[in-house]
Amino acid sequence: MKISLSLPILFAAGIIFPGSSAHGQANSLTIGDPAPALAPHKWVKGTPIDKLQKGQLYVVEFWATWCGPCKAAIPHLTEIAKEFKGQVEVIGIDVWETNSAKEPYLPKVEAFVKSQGAQMDYHVAADAPDGRLAKSWLTAFGEAGIPTSFVVDKEGKIAWIGHDPKELQTVLQSVVGGKFDVAAARAKRESDKKPWVELQAAFGKRDCPAALAILKSAIEKYPQDKGEFMFYYFVALSHTDPTKFKSEATAYIDEREKSADVYNMMTAIIANEKGLPKEIYQWGLTLVDAGAKLKIREALFLNIGKDICLNLNDLPGALRYAEAAVTSSQGDTNCTDNFRNRMKDERDELKKKIGG
Numbered sequence: 311m312k313i314s315l316s317l318p319i320l321f322a323a324g325i326i327f328p329g330s331s332a333h334g335q336a337n338s339l340t341i342g343d344p345a346p347a348l349a350p351h352k353w354v355k356g357t358p359i360d361k362l363q364k365g366q367l368y369v370v371e372f373w374a375t376w377c378g379p380c381k382a383a384i385p386h387l388t389e390i391a392k393e394f395k396g397q398v399e400v401i402g403i404d405v406w407e408t409n410s411a412k413e414p415y416l417p418k419v420e421a422f423v424k425s426q427g428a429q430m431d432y433h434v435a436a437d438a439p440d441g442r443l444a445k446s447w448l449t450a451f452g453e454a455g456i457p458t459s460f461v462v463d464k465e466g467k468i469a470w471i472g473h474d475p476k477e478l479q480t481v482l483q484s485v486v487g488g489k490f491d492v493a494a495a496r497a498k499r500e501s502d503k504k505p506w507v508e509l510q511a512a513f514g515k516r517d518c519p520a521a522l523a524i525l526k527s528a529i530e531k532y533p534q535d536k537g538e539f540m541f542y543y544f545v546a547l548s549h550t551d552p553t554k555f556k557s558e559a560t561a562y563i564d565e566r567e568k569s570a571d572v573y574n575m576m577t578a579i580i581a582n583e584k585g586l587p588k589e590i591y592q593w594g595l596t597l598v599d600a601g602a603k604l605k606i607r608e609a610l611f612l613n614i615g616k617d618i619c620l621n622l623n624d625l626p627g628a629l630r631y632a633e634a635a636v637t638s639s640q641g642d643t644n645c646t647d648n649f650r651n652r653m654k655d656e657r658d659e660l661k662k663k664i665g666g
Contacts, residue, residue, distance in 0.1 A: 339450045341471060341496040345370075345462045346446040350403060350435030352416060354423045359401060359433060367398045367485060368462040369478065372448055374406050375422045379473075380457040384430050386475030390482065391432040397486050400432035405444040405456065407436075413647045415439070452503070461485060463492070470495055505531075509542060521546040544579055552587050563597075573601030573611070581617035594618045598631075602638075609639040613653055616660075625664050632657035 339346075348362050348370065362368055371387060373380035384402075391400040407415035419436045437443040448458060451471060459478050461470040463485065469492050470481045484490040505528040512521035525543045529536050540562065547555040559576050566572035580586065580594035598615035602608045612635035619628035635653050639645040 339468070340452075341468050341499050342492055343468055345460065345466055345468055346443075346450060348401070348403075348443070350443060351438035352436050354404070354420055354434045354436055355430065356433035358435075359399065362462055362466055364466050365464050367394075367464060367482075368460075369398060369400045369482070370447070370460045370462060371400070371402045372405050372444065372453075372456050372458045373402055374404055374456055375419060376407070377456050383457050383475045384426060386479075388429060388431045390475065390479055393479070394482055394486065398482060402430070402432060402434045403443055403447075404434070404436045405441060405448070408646045408648050409439050410648050467492070471499065502532075505539075513542075513546075518546040518549040522550050541575055541579070544576065545583065548579060548583050548586055548590065552590050556590060556593060568600070570601060570604050570606040573597055573604070574607065574614075577601060577611065577614045577618070581614045581621065584621065586621070588622065591618050591622045607644065609635050609642055609645050609650075609653070612638055613656075616656070625660060629657065629660045629664060632660055 345362055345368075348359065353359075369387070369390065371383070373383070375381075387400055387402065390398070394400075404419045407419060409415040416436060423430060423434050447460065448454075448456075451460075451468070453471070455473070457473055459470075459472055459475075460468055461478070461481060463469040469485055469490060470478075472478060472481070481490065505524055508524050509521055509528075512518075512524055521542065525539050525546060529539050529543070532539075544555060544559055544562075547558065563572050563576060577594055577597050580590060580597070595615055595618055598611050598618065602611040602615075612631050615631035616628045616635060619625075619631055632653065636650070636657055639650045639653060
């Protein structure tokens with residue numbers, strides 16, 4: 311079951327689940343439905359495709375310049391474009407980029423695509439600033455993560471939705487050969503979404519014990535997809551059994567070789583979840599410090615440390631982390647101007663509250 315491969319998006323209103331829109335409403339489209347219109351804001355590479363033509367097969371891949379798995383998939387998509395040349399048109403649609411007057415997204419996307427050269431050898435376009443394609447495709451089909459690939463058949467309908475380039479290649483071989491079972495793919499997708507729908511309902515009621523039971527069952531049923539569920543598992547566990555949360559999280563961090571990604575996941579959970587025991591927040595700060603020492607996303611970790619201190623009502627501590635985050639962000643090419651300015655604003659707000 312592959313519904314989403316990216317770290318889940320957090321909003322103040324709650325967690326966004328694969329299989330649900332950003333507003334918590336059920337997605338309206340699925341496999342077998344007509345493909346939405348394709349009208350990108352700008353074509354960046356390849357011959358512009360004004361509309362999806364019947365009689366032609368397409369792969370429409372949604373990606374972003376900041377998305378590691380998306381970038382890893384680029385060579386595979388190029389291989390697919392070459393393997394199925396004359397049979398399938400491969401299109402990459404860039405979405406969800408940070409955009410501001412100081413840092414417009416289009417030049418960044420164009421520079422990235424140019425830097426890829428022949429490694430990114432297929433049609434590439436960028437979504438509009440309002441994210442209209444992301445909404446009409448990803449949100450409409452209940453997809454909350456990228457990369458996400460859609461296969462559009464010769465009838466102009468969605469034949470498959472997924473995230474794995476190798477699986478996509480196998481699917482295309484079947485589609486091109488006229489052997490792909492769209493009805494079976496639709497049924498499998500509906501079955502795969504069921505735990506996410508149940509999970510959304512449980513979290514919507516703030517019923518963490520129920521969410522935990524759903525997750526344990528899903529992990530047992532889909533062991534190959536355990537990684538997809540672990541973020542939500544630890545969110546539920548943090549409220550259900552904080553002591554067990556700490557011990558299992560520690561083991562999971564070791565299992566994941568103390569990577570920046572796993573530290574990022576755990577510290578984000580601790581920062582975002584309110585009402586946890588003081589000991590968990592204090593432990594979270596040790597994880598922040600460990601993540602920052604990796605020097606991969608130092609400013610991000612320090613900013614998370616600020617948020618955890620706020621959960622502890624420790625304003626001086628929050629200010630220390632905020633100051634360190636701003637300092638670390640200077641000259642950090644992985645830190646956008648928007649994020650850097652936001653951290654400065656939050657630091658200044660803390661200074662006002664403390665009276666410094």
